Amino acid sequence: MSTxxxxxxxxxxYYASTEARNVVxxxxxTDNKICYKCSPGTFWTADCKDDLSESECSxxxxxxxxxxxxxxxxxxxxxxxxxxxxxxxxxxxxxNCTADTNTKCACLDGYYFEKVYGSANEWLCKTISVxxxxxxxxHKATNFRDTVCQECGRGYYKESLSSEPCQLxxxxxxxxxxxxxxxNATQDTVCSQVKENVNDGAMGRNNRVDIIILIACSIVGxxxxxxxxxxxYVWIFRKxxxxxxxxxxxxxSTYVDGPSDDxxxxxxxxxxxxxxxxxxxxxxxxxxxxxxxxxxxxxxxxQWEHFTRMLCINSSQSSKADQIIVETTRAYDQTxxxxxxxxxxKSWKEKxxxxxxxxxxxxFTNSFYEHQGQYMxxxx
Ligand SMILES: *[C@@H]1O[C@H](CO)[C@@H](O)[C@H](O)[C@H]1NC(C)=O
Ligand SMILES: *[C@@H]1O[C@H](CO)[C@@H](O)[C@H](O)[C@H]1NC(C)=O
Ligand SMILES: *[C@@H]1O[C@H](CO)[C@@H](O)[C@H](O)[C@H]1NC(C)=O
Numbered sequence: 001m002s003t004x005x006x007x008x009x010x011x012x013x014y015y016a017s018t019e020a021r022n023v024v025x026x027x028x029x030t031d032n033k034i035c036y037k038c039s040p041g042t043f044w045t046a047d048c049k050d051d052l053s054e055s056e057c058s059x060x061x062x063x064x065x066x067x068x069x070x071x072x073x074x075x076x077x078x079x080x081x082x083x084x085x086x087x088x089x090x091x092x093x094x095x096n097c098t099a100d101t102n103t104k105c106a107c108l109d110g111y112y113f114e115k116v117y118g119s120a121n122e123w124l125c126k127t128i129s130v131x132x133x134x135x136x137x138x139h140k141a142t143n144f145r146d147t148v149c150q151e152c153g154r155g156y157y158k159e160s161l162s163s164e165p166c167q168l169x170x171x172x173x174x175x176x177x178x179x180x181x182x183x184n185a186t187q188d189t190v191c192s193q194v195k196e197n198v199n200d201g202a203m204g205r206n207n208r209v210d211i212i213i214l215i216a217c218s219i220v221g222x223x224x225x226x227x228x229x230x231x232x233y234v235w236i237f238r239k240x241x242x243x244x245x246x247x248x249x250x251x252x253s254t255y256v257d258g259p260s261d262d263x264x265x266x267x268x269x270x271x272x273x274x275x276x277x278x279x280x281x282x283x284x285x286x287x288x289x290x291x292x293x294x295x296x297x298x299x300x301x302x303q304w305e306h307f308t309r310m311l312c313i314n315s316s317q318s319s320k321a322d323q324i325i326v327e328t329t330r331a332y333d334q335t336x337x338x339x340x341x342x343x344x345x346k347s348w349k350e351k352x353x354x355x356x357x358x359x360x361x362x363x364f365t366n367s368f369y370e371h372q373g374q375y376m377x378x379x380x
Contacts, residue, residue, distance in 0.1 A: 025069045026052075037069040041099035044071040060099040067100050079121075081105035086116060090125035106143055113144045134158055134185035136166045152185045159187060239276055274365050285357045290364070291345040295338035299375040300368075304337075307371045308344045314370075315363045317352035324348060 025037045035048035038057035043066055046056035060066050064075030078097030085091040090111050095104035107113055107125035116122040128141040131149035136158055139148035152158050152166035169183030173191035183189040277290040294300045300307050305325050312321035324347040332339040349360060 027071055037071050038066070039069055040067050042066060042070075043075050044073060063097065065097055065099055065102055067102065075099070076102070079103045079105070084121055085113075085123045085125060087125050091123075112141050112146055114146075130161050130163060131158075132161050137163055155183070157183055157185055157188050239273075274361075274368065278361065285361055287346075287349060287357075291342050291349075294345055295341045299372050300341055301337055303371070303375060303378075304341045304344055306374075307367065308348055310367045310371050311345075311348045311363065312352050314367045315348070315352040315354060315360065317354070320348075320351045324351060 026034050027037055029035050029047035031047070033048060033051040036052075036054045038044045038055055042057035042059050044055055045058050048055050055071065060075035063078050065078055066072060066075045079102055081091050081093045081103060082088040085105060085107075090108050091105055092108060093103060094106040095101065097103040105113075105123075110128050111125040112128050113123045114126050116124055126146070129147045129149070131137050131147060134152055134157070135149040136152060137147055138150040139145070141147040147163075155169050156166035157169055158164065158166045166185075167188070170189045170191075173179055173189065177191040177193075180190040180192055181187065273293065274290065277286040277293075278284070308324055308328075309318070309321040312318050312324070324344055328340050328344040328347065331343065353360060
């Protein structure tokens, strides 16, 4: 490139052209002529020959450019996108270089340029950010800047990761539903899914099932109570009947024909008549009542001495038996058999008493069965 400066004085004035350009396009040459700069796409080769005339300029060669009015001695190298973008596969040439414009590079869609830190002219294509949940775009990404996001304002929400703007929150819920969670930046108002009146119906059904179960249980329970009461009544009635039957036997008579059919009934019923004297209001055992009833038991009347002996033996006081029998026989003659029975038993309880009433009662009942068994055998 020529560096020779032609010092030519120029008197031709191009007023129109200089004013139209509206930029500072003149310069003073080294020999104090006013020259016009070279236009974009060209570079300076020599000063103007005359004052206020154009300098000598040459077009930029291929691969170089001059974008301004200049007095540069050469054009600038065009950039090559591949050379300045480190990850150039994510970039493209937006505009090829021309004599007056440099190459324009761009990242592929979805990427923006970021200068490599500390470098003069090295770039990276980086992924454009998408605003997350609860955030919306306030500045769209450009070639050289990432998206700028900002949190949704009060009363707005954005549920997805997108470039969509925040949406206005729903106000309240439909009739029959209620708010489960209120609107916030990331979620719209959440309403209950099921209508309450439908829900009421479901609850009603449940209630109806509950009521049916309750009624069923009540009926079963009621039947149980009725059955129990019936059983109790029958049991008490039977006990009274037995008592009456035994009481209805002749009370004066000193002679009994032996056991009636009733006396051959099972031990359980026999046992029952004794058990009924277990508990009374004033005392735990109604001994008097028990002994009185014994005065109408044929197995005792017939063999009261034997029964007395058995009682004494079973209460480990066998030596007392003879004494009781002798005293009773003396005190009451043959016609007063009931008195003999009653007083012999009363004597046994007094003379042979040991441990407690419970024990004595057990001795009595056991002895009675034993005696009754032997009495039955003696009859047959
Ligand atoms: C740039 O030039 C090349 C070949 O010289 C051509 O293939 C490409 O399409 C051009 N690019 C633009 C953006 O004009
Ligand atoms: C909700 O109920 C109110 C009064 O009961 C009624 O005025 C309103 O129209 C109802 N809205 C809808 C969406 O059903
Ligand atoms: C919004 O509410 C939902 C449900 O209550 C909760 O999971 C979420 O973290 C909340 N978001 C914010 C930003 O508070």
